[in-house]
Amino acid sequence: DAKTTQPPSMDCAEGRAANLPCNHSTISGNEYVYWYRQIHSQGPQYIIHGLKNNETNEMASLIITEDRKSSTLILPHATLRDTAVYYCIVRVALSANYNTDKLIFGTGTRLQVFP
Amino acid sequence: DAGVIQSPRHEVTEMGQEVTLRCKPISGHDYLFWYRQTMMRGLELLIYFNNNVPIDDSGMPEDRFSAKMPNASFSTLKIQPSEPRDSAVYFCASSRRPGTGTGELFFGEGSRLTVL
Numbered sequence: 001d002a003k004t005t006q007p008p009s010m011d012c013a014e015g016r017a018a019n020l021p022c023n024h025s026t027i028s029g030n031e032y033v034y035w036y037r038q039i040h041s042q043g044p045q046y047i048i049h050g051l052k053n054n055e056t057n058e059m060a061s062l063i064i065t066e067d068r069k070s071s072t073l074i075l076p077h078a079t080l081r082d083t084a085v086y087y088c089i090v091r092v093a094l095s096a097n098y099n100t101d102k103l104i105f106g107t108g109t110r111l112q113v114f115p
Numbered sequence: 116d117a118g119v120i121q122s123p124r125h126e127v128t129e130m131g132q133e134v135t136l137r138c139k140p141i142s143g144h145d146y147l148f149w150y151r152q153t154m155m156r157g158l159e160l161l162i163y164f165n166n167n168v169p170i171d172d173s174g175m176p177e178d179r180f181s182a183k184m185p186n187a188s189f190s191t192l193k194i195q196p197s198e199p200r201d202s203a204v205y206f207c208a209s210s211r212r213p214g215t216g217t218g219e220l221f222f223g224e225g226s227r228l229t230v231l
Binding site (some may be wrong): 038044103 | 119148150157158159160163206208217218219220221222223224225
């Protein structure tokens with residue numbers, strides 16, 4: 001099981017904000033939320049991660065609800081190059097070893113940015 | 116840094132043949148992962164290594180699949196004998212020890228395998 005739930009697809013107009021939701025209702029207190037994206041035919045690429053505070057970097061912003069059961073990845077000004085599959089995963093970042101079921105990517109959200 | 120390097124990028128083979136996929140992780144990374152991606156099943160974790168030791172191979176589909184990591188800079192995924200249902204893109208990824216840096220996985224470009 002991926003431990004996360006995402007909508008299968010979303011559309012967004014170029015230049016507008018893309019808001020991609022993720023449900024992770026069984027998240028544990030020490031698990032982080034990670035977002036990756038996969039552009040066609042390439043390997044997945046890390047975007048951002050967070051524990052409970054909102055995070056922002058040069059690629060995106062991550063908003064995590066107070067109860068941490070869901071999060072939203074925000075691409076503030078989507079471009080055509082942001083068309084990709086976006087994966088939300090949760091996992092512990094501070095343990096000595098990985099918990100394997102926390103490395104499952106699921107099916108993600110296919111974001112289509114249109115002109 | 117050259118990133119994770121995989122070879123071959125494309126492989127077409129006939130059923131029953133042996134296939135060997137190769138991966139060079141990023142220098143200094145302690146963890147190496149092998150994933151398989153298909154349209155039907157998405158991105159599946161097959162096996163991962165920590166300091167060259169296999170930690171969890173529960174995702175390896177069957178005995179036809181084997182993976183090795185003889186040293187910190189090289190890993191192989193072997194399929195013998197190959198079958199058409201093994202056709203997929205195989206990704207290798209590496210990362211630092213959990214808790215260091217961002218904890219992200221760095222993926223290679225993948226090896227696209229077609230078994231006829």
